[in-house]
Amino acid sequence: MKAVRFNGVGKPVSIDEVARPKPGPGQVLIRIGGAGVCHSDLHVMEEELGFQTGFTLGHENAGWIAELGQGVSGFKEGDAVAVYGPWGCGHCHACQLSMENYCENAASIGVSGGGLGADGGMAEFMLVPAARLLVPLGTLEPRLAAPLSDAALTPYHAIKRALPLLTGDTTVVVLGVGGLGHMAVQLLRVLSTARIIADDVDEAKLRQAKQLGADHTVNTRDVEAATVAIRDIVGPRGAVLVLDCVGIQPTFDLGGRVLGRDSRWTIVGLGGGHHDFHFGSTPYGCEMCTPYWGGRAELMEVIAMARDGRIHAHTTEFPLEQAADVYAQLKAGKIAGRAVLIP
Numbered sequence: 001m002k003a004v005r006f007n008g009v010g011k012p013v014s015i016d017e018v019a020r021p022k023p024g025p026g027q028v029l030i031r032i033g034g035a036g037v038c039h040s041d042l043h044v045m046e047e048e049l050g051f052q053t054g055f056t057l058g059h060e061n062a063g064w065i066a067e068l069g070q071g072v073s074g075f076k077e078g079d080a081v082a083v084y085g086p087w088g089c090g091h092c093h094a095c096q097l098s099m100e101n102y103c104e105n106a107a108s109i110g111v112s113g114g115g116l117g118a119d120g121g122m123a124e125f126m127l128v129p130a131a132r133l134l135v136p137l138g139t140l141e142p143r144l145a146a147p148l149s150d151a152a153l154t155p156y157h158a159i160k161r162a163l164p165l166l167t168g169d170t171t172v173v174v175l176g177v178g179g180l181g182h183m184a185v186q187l188l189r190v191l192s193t194a195r196i197i198a199d200d201v202d203e204a205k206l207r208q209a210k211q212l213g214a215d216h217t218v219n220t221r222d223v224e225a226a227t228v229a230i231r232d233i234v235g236p237r238g239a240v241l242v243l244d245c246v247g248i249q250p251t252f253d254l255g256g257r258v259l260g261r262d263s264r265w266t267i268v269g270l271g272g273g274h275h276d277f278h279f280g281s282t283p284y285g286c287e288m289c290t291p292y293w294g295g296r297a298e299l300m301e302v303i304a305m306a307r308d309g310r311i312h313a314h315t316t317e318f319p320l321e322q323a324a325d326v327y328a329q330l331k332a333g334k335i336a337g338r339a340v341l342i343p
Helices: 039-046 142-149 153-165 179-191 203-212 223-237 249-258 296-307 320-331
Strands: 002-006 014-017 028-037 060-068 080-083 125-128 134-136 171-175 195-200 216-219 239-244 259-267 287-289 315-319 338-342
Touching (some): 014 320, 039 320, 060 142, 080 142, 142 296, 153 179, 153 239, 153 296, 171 223, 179 195, 179 203, 203 216, 216 223, 223 239, 223 259, 249 259, 320 338
Parallel strands (some): 171 195, 171 239, 195 216, 239 259, 259 287
Antiparallel strands (some): 028 125, 060 080
16 A cells, blocks of 8 residues: 655655555554644654654544454444544553543653554554544544544644633634644634634735634734734733744744733644743743643544534645645645645
């Protein structure tokens, strides 16, 4: 079968012929219907994260069950499923709460999940190590569901943590409205009554954010001007939540300037920005956090919202063979919403 392979840091991906996996006891083989293309893949390809070379990329995956390993129950061949991305030990306290994203034994496992050290879903088939990592899709199409497993789950988890703050008289600032951010705007609209300010350097993405429910949009290409514009909207109270979906230095700088007191500053983007945290570096009462992905039960909640039509990923589909070109487009900021590779 064809697969998009990671060949080492600084090296281009390749489309290789690899053997179709055979599920062992407890494992499940998935025929992939779609694999999302995420900025995290670029970090894997460009930064030394400790992964061994020679695995298939793709950590946003959905498809149909092709074959069940011995002992697997609760599913049947042909079932449409999404694959939960972060793979923990399955036994620790966090994993028992479905929060494998915070697995206590993550450091000793050696891989972070399919597409992140282990073979992922940018292939015709994907081997999933345990049925607990599958979420039924029902009537939702796999090609539409694939990006939800990260691009929607990650901001959903972050927003849920901040929900007690998001009342009708508060404001949320979303920095970056690409893959994660365009889902964050929709989730905020569904989950809260807070006012939403969507911010990006791309006017097309800002127009999309407005259509998806943002109350205001601000172009952040000029950080100083954007700071003034956002402060004019939020007033002296400031933003109760800054959700940074980019994480580069300019968004760190901007986020720190528009926060209010008793607020939350949440960074989910992996852009490498830095904040020198010390007493007085943030408003009084501000909590700063870097949540990671989300839980298995939360993915079930995300899938339910998408199946009911309350949220949807804006996707552009490409054949698997165009993976290298799609990554180039993603790096250049030319992908609106999420690109999805179709085997």
